Amino acid sequence: MNDWKRQHPASIFISFINNVKQMIITFIAIFIFGQSQTTGSFYYLIFFGAILLFSIGSGFIGWWKFKYILRQDELQIKQGLIFRKNRFIRKDRIQSIDINAKLLQRLFGLVEVRIETAGGGNEPEFRIVALRKEEAEQIKKQLLKKYKMKTKLESDEQSVNNEDFNEKLPKEEEEEFYSSDGTETKEYQLEEVSEDMEEEEEKKPEYQWELGNRRLFVAALTSSGVGIAATFIAAIMSQAPQFLPDWLFESVIGWFLESSVLLIGGTIVFVLLTAWLFTLVGTLLKYGLFKLTKIKDEIHISRGVIDQRQLTLNASRITAVRIVQSPLRQLFRYVSVYVESAGGGTKEEDLSTVLIPLCKRMDVPEILNQIIPDFAFTPTYEGIPKESLRRYMIKLIVPPVVVAGVATYFLPYGWIAFVLPIVGAVIGYFQYKSAGISLHKEFLCIKSRVISKTEVFIPRKRIQDMESTQNVLQKLDQLYTIHVSVLTSMMGKTFSLRHISLSQIEKGHMWYSYQEEFLQSADKKTSTDL
Amino acid sequence: MRPTPDQALDERTLTVWKIAAAIGSILYFVFPAAYWGALKFWEFPDWIFYALIFVAILFALINIFFIQKLQWSRWRYKIYDNEVELMHGVFVVRRVIIPMIRVQHVDTRQGPIMRYYKLASVTISTAATTHEIPGLSLEKAGTLRDHIAQLAREADPNE
Numbered sequence: 041m042n043d044w045k046r047q048h049p050a051s052i053f054i055s056f057i058n059n060v061k062q063m064i065i066t067f068i069a070i071f072i073f074g075q076s077q078t079t080g081s082f083y084y085l086i087f088f089g090a091i092l093l094f095s096i097g098s099g100f101i102g103w104w105k106f107k108y109i110l111r112q113d114e115l116q117i118k119q120g121l122i123f124r125k126n127r128f129i130r131k132d133r134i135q136s137i138d139i140n141a142k143l144l145q146r147l148f149g150l151v152e153v154r155i156e157t158a159g160g161g162n163e164p165e166f167r168i169v170a171l172r173k174e175e176a177e178q179i180k181k182q183l184l185k186k187y188k189m190k191t192k193l194e195s196d197e198q199s200v201n202n203e204d205f206n207e208k209l210p211k212e213e214e215e216e217f218y219s220s221d222g223t224e225t226k227e228y229q230l231e232e233v234s235e236d237m238e239e240e241e242e243k244k245p246e247y248q249w250e251l252g253n254r255r256l257f258v259a260a261l262t263s264s265g266v267g268i269a270a271t272f273i274a275a276i277m278s279q280a281p282q283f284l285p286d287w288l289f290e291s292v293i294g295w296f297l298e299s300s301v302l303l304i305g306g307t308i309v310f311v312l313l314t315a316w317l318f319t320l321v322g323t324l325l326k327y328g329l330f331k332l333t334k335i336k337d338e339i340h341i342s343r344g345v346i347d348q349r350q351l352t353l354n355a356s357r358i359t360a361v362r363i364v365q366s367p368l369r370q371l372f373r374y375v376s377v378y379v380e381s382a383g384g385g386t387k388e389e390d391l392s393t394v395l396i397p398l399c400k401r402m403d404v405p406e407i408l409n410q411i412i413p414d415f416a417f418t419p420t421y422e423g424i425p426k427e428s429l430r431r432y433m434i435k436l437i438v439p440p441v442v443v444a445g446v447a448t449y450f451l452p453y454g455w456i457a458f459v460l461p462i463v464g465a466v467i468g469y470f471q472y473k474s475a476g477i478s479l480h481k482e483f484l485c486i487k488s489r490v491i492s493k494t495e496v497f498i499p500r501k502r503i504q505d506m507e508s509t510q511n512v513l514q515k516l517d518q519l520y521t522i523h524v525s526v527l528t529s530m531m532g533k534t535f536s537l538r539h540i541s542l543s544q545i546e547k548g549h550m551w552y553s554y555q556e557e558f559l560q561s562a563d564k565k566t567s568t569d570l
Numbered sequence: 571m572r573p574t575p576d577q578a579l580d581e582r583t584l585t586v587w588k589i590a591a592a593i594g595s596i597l598y599f600v601f602p603a604a605y606w607g608a609l610k611f612w613e614f615p616d617w618i619f620y621a622l623i624f625v626a627i628l629f630a631l632i633n634i635f636f637i638q639k640l641q642w643s644r645w646r647y648k649i650y651d652n653e654v655e656l657m658h659g660v661f662v663v664r665r666v667i668i669p670m671i672r673v674q675h676v677d678t679r680q681g682p683i684m685r686y687y688k689l690a691s692v693t694i695s696t697a698a699t700t701h702e703i704p705g706l707s708l709e710k711a712g713t714l715r716d717h718i719a720q721l722a723r724e725a726d727p728n729e
Contacts, residue, residue, distance in 0.1 A: 505666055505667060505701070549572050550572070553667060553669075554669040555651070
């Protein structure tokens with residue numbers, strides 16, 4: 041165990057493919073724009089060849105120069121050829137260890153290990169891209185074992201661990217331990233704890249929730265990625281003529297010009313259907329086999345059919361809960377639940393984590409009660425003043441009117457664009473209807489809508505600051521916008537509600553304020569004038 | 571009703587802002603410069619060039635002598651025992667409450683112009699956001715920084 045180790049050689053291939061994946065957009069762009077100049081094609085070939093070679097080379101060097109070693113209380117990693125990096129990951133700083141099996145890794149029967157540490161600036165997480173499964177499990181076991189032993193020792197010495205996030209778990213264990221045999225020697229204790237740990241690992245989870253096939257299917261059918269997928273497919277289709285032989289292209293165009301509006305409509309329907317099919321399959325693959333388990337304070341989420349992902353969240357690190365309902369799902373009262381947490385979260389999901397991909401709105405408190413009981417409640421929202429209605433509507437009517445005006449002037453049938461302001465007005469009306477605010481004990485709840493309806497529950501103690509803004513137009517109606525910021529992984533996130541009344545913002549300030557005289561509305565002053 | 575904060579920024583800050591705005595105003599002259607360049611190649615009417623210069627000067631003057639002043643006069647802050655409150659903005663009025671227990675660190679910093687006028691700004695960072703009190707005398711900024719740091723240290727973490 042005490043030797044420097046490398047990753048599985050397949051990591052060369054995996055990093056190569058990842059490189060290529062990133063460059064593929066560049067490839068396509070150059071390919072499309074480069075079409076007209078046939079003389080340059082030879083240079084392109086050399087160019088691509090060079091890039092490919094470089095990727096393979098860097099993949100190899102990456103593998104060759106990447107070494108890790110497990111030591112007594114830390115994992116040490118060396119990497120880099122020119123810029124050498126030497127990282128020490130202290131075991132008691134490790135938040136979670138996830139073992140993912142993505143498509144590329146699965147080709148080789150390998151896994152990726154993701155180690156997440158508390159805080160730590162720009163790189164809160166760490167990856168070992170390719171390892172054999174047994175080896176990964178071994179590392180995980182080793183690191184977790186030491187982690188618990190370490191915190192145990194620290195609490196023995198009564199040193200205070202300031203990371204309040206870490207505290208809960210080891211403390212509970214400590215109590216258990218002392219009740220069983222508190223008089224043993226320290227060395228014996230160490231072994232004892234590690235055995236405890238193994239026992240714990242086999243312990244039944246407290247709570248388990250599965251998406252199941254029916255909900256998975258509904259989630260896929262109602263997923264809202266259709267718009268994005270449609271644009272993507274339309275973009276590809278518009279580029280397709282370049283790759284088709286001329287005669288085919290010409291006959292298709294000719295046929296298209298002769299054909300009726302019906303056919304064009306048909307094409308649009310076809311594009312949308314394909315897009316929908318794509319997102320359907322995408323959602324099925326992404327959320328298939330979705331399983332959520334809660335063990336003590338940790339929430340484990342595993343999901344994915346081809347890219348198998350594993351996520352670990354600490355329940356005490358959750359800073360906000362978001363309940364999202366797209367209009368389509370609203371019809372069937374389905375919602376999805378996201379959580380913001382300090383640490384964890386993926387880039388694809390806006391740095392938050394999907395806790396529940398799909399369930400009925402009425403079931404949410406019950407499920408949350410099992411996972412994060414603090415957040416399990418149904419707030420009663422207070423609507424926003426009726427003056428806000430025009431603010432919401434005007435904002436969505438004016439720009440489309442301008443666009444439609446321009447379109448009418450310049451385009452044949454441009455007047456059709458005047459549908460847009462009407463759509464805008466309808467959306468604006470529903471945005472107004474959906475907006476609401478609630479101060480539920482220690483929670484601020486905000487309900488709002490862009491297209492999808494979103495509810496956010498934020499505990500007071502997680503709110504980093506509260507801000508109110510009022511622009512010139514809002515001033516006419518005595519309206520304010522409220523913003524609160526919470527910590528998510530790496531950076532903060534701000535939630536806002538537009539156009540609330542003066543009394544609502546005052547209530548918000550009063551609820552949030554840590555200054556007693558503003559809480560009890562007594563007027564003694566204890567401020568320091570500096 | 572919560573009282574609005576009452577502490578103003580240092581008066582010299584306004585001078586610094588005016589200078590900064592004057593430097594920034596050079597950007598407005600990009601448009602006449604570009605037009606002047608275009609005149610070398612195409613036959614465009616001359617008067618647009620002068621109009622653009624006039625507009626640029628007008629914008630610069632409004633910015634330097636009017637907007638900066640408004641902005642400065644609207645800036646208010648207050649340090650309470652348990653929180654910091656900031657209020658500022660001309661077209662959009664912002665009001666921020668930062669509880670002491672959420673303050674992660676406090677810095678003072680200076681740009682070159684501020685250094686000349688012996689001014690500094692105080693930035694207050696929470697885990698998620700950063701806020702700035704943008705112009706205080708050097709001594710005041712120092713004491714304010716230490717004061718906030720002290721209060722943040724003392725703030726009850728169990729609250």
